Amino acid sequence: MHEWALAESILSAAQETAEKEHLKTINEITILLGELQQIEHDIFEFALKELAKTEGKKLKHVKFHIKQEKSMLQCTRCEHTWSFDEMKKTLGIDEAEAIHFIPEIAFVHARCPKCSSPDFDIIKGRGVSISSIKGS
């Protein structure tokens, strides 16, 4: 359940935004869960809701929209693109779990499926990010 730590960062960023933009309440936060980090929707939503209860009045009535974001990896050497779905097949359980903790561990345990290079980029779907915060 290290997901709590990331959920906490979402609420803290929301508070910061409320502060900066002088919002009285935050109504809605839209969150992207990048495929590479393999975070379960339900666990994450549960953590967010539990945490929101103790975050004070600005987050009392917040709604969370959680969307999955497909991953895209691209090789710097041969320009081939692929996804975590495909990468996963070559990973052991420990390796996939290490990527769950730190998505860049993909560069340690995985290679371009076409040319075997370790020099690739995470183009999309890395981890947890905020796509929008709405308040009033």
Added chain:
Amino acid sequence: MHEWALAESILSAAQETAEKEHLKTINEITILLGELQQIEHDIFEFALKELAKTEGKKLKHVKFHIKQEKSMLQCTRCEHTWSFDEMKKTLGIDEAEAIHFIPEIAFVHARCPKCSSPDFDIIKGRGVSISSIKGS
């Protein structure tokens, strides 16, 4: 006149594109000159035209469109943005010339005008780039 070396890279990239996309001739190359690198339009155009003469038939009738690209620098720490125009005022002649050779030397000789941080990004207008190559 180190500009020749960069002009040469444009023609070489054009040849490569012609090869890759099976083009018989290259008709037009649109080039951006990023403000930070301080390359003079006329010198660069002259170099391109001279070099094109000896590049073989694919580049015999090529037209060059050279556009200036305004620069934008942004501070990672305070998010302030500025341009090379503004930066230039704080630079000595040697420093500006060093940036002409290697644009990243800006991180050596310049700072964020608002917070003095060396941790800024070149968002736009770094140096020579190709915006399009047209052929048939």
Added chain:
Amino acid sequence: MEPRISIINKRLQNVKRVVVVASGKGGVGKSLLSSGLALHLEKKGCRVGLLDLDFYGPSSHIILGVHDVFPQEDKGLIPPRVSGISFMSLVFFTHDKPAPFRGGDITNVILELLAITQWGSLDFLIIDMPPGIGDETLDVLRFIKKSEFLVVTTSSKVAYGAVEKLLVILKEQKIPLLGVVENMKQGSSSFVETEVVGRDIRYLGGILFDPHLEDAIGNTDSLSKTTFMKELVVCFDRIFF
């Protein structure tokens, strides 16, 4: 929007001091000094954390002889205790394989580690840095506002040439600078001391080259008994106690 930045202060709110052991140069003893300092502070009764941010050549786990431990998952990751020190390193995830990261990846890894690690209450968090003034250094300056730098050099002109560049940046940016340690001294040249003092920076003293240090690597009891550690204590006690 990047949510992780905003949680970092909270993660470090019960950490009293963050000591960043850095150098413009590699191989000057940053890692030995980081581990040595952490062990010493722990012995003195302080609560100490050690974070290894050298991802290409992580060394702290080798020096401390870390085996068969893993962070505990509990609303984040709780670093395992190693010789009384809360220890965090990427090797828990890399399984000690190569980490061919580009600069942007480094920033992401640092952000992730800082966002999910639950250090709890500490008197000192020691950070073992890689060499240079690149992404790791810029990110520590950016994300960890309470950083205090401890800079390591050797007596060599080549080493000091690189170290000086870090000192220039730290002074210019008005970053708290605890001072400079001159490690692996062999001769009696006062070149480094003169240079450092000339820049109005505290010279913390020299530590001699210890021919027996290598044999103590991987065993914290042996390490504590080296002349290296005796000299380290002299350098550091004058700034921390």
Added chain:
Amino acid sequence: MEPRISIINKRLQNVKRVVVVASGKGGVGKSLLSSGLALHLEKKGCRVGLLDLDFYGPSSHIILGVHDVFPQEDKGLIPPRVSGISFMSLVFFTHDKPAPFRGGDITNVILELLAITQWGSLDFLIIDMPPGIGDETLDVLRFIKKSEFLVVTTSSKVAYGAVEKLLVILKEQKIPLLGVVENMKQGSSSFVETEVVGRDIRYLGGILFDPHLEDAIGNTDSLSKTTFMKELVVCFDRIFF
């Protein structure tokens, strides 16, 4: 579209061999070995270039005692001759001030240097690398297809732990690997040799710690007379001649 990548092969087309002096670890002697190797090859009658890619701690100009020279502008930049070596370094542009680059900047600087430097005809281009397996290493692998790596380590477990990671990557990627030099040897442990040979990599020999080397830094005549250089010649002549 990035035009600079496509010109690099042409810039290096009359360079017979590119020798990349690298290590996972800092402070193991990459820069001393790069300069020493360049000086030696030049004495043997080869046409030699030396490129310093360690932007945070450039050292080659200190070792060779480079002063008051600048590249000549002629359809690019022609490196100045220093003790008979065509020498290129970012210090010509930084004026030896700190270069706080992030990874993406490093890539841009390397691309720019490779695109505009006119090396002419060379038998050897020696590249003095920074430590690690980050942007510089990945970019050399990406942009300079004829790279051959010469890897430097010391006898220390901590140093070899980092060096091993570079070796793993180079072997895995099937990059030409000339071998490993064990520098600054002091004891007689054969730990490094055993490890290297066990990975089916050529062990090029050891070079002893030379207490007089520091005094020769900055003066190529003195450098040529050190025992360091004598031992270096023994290690390298068996691969280059």
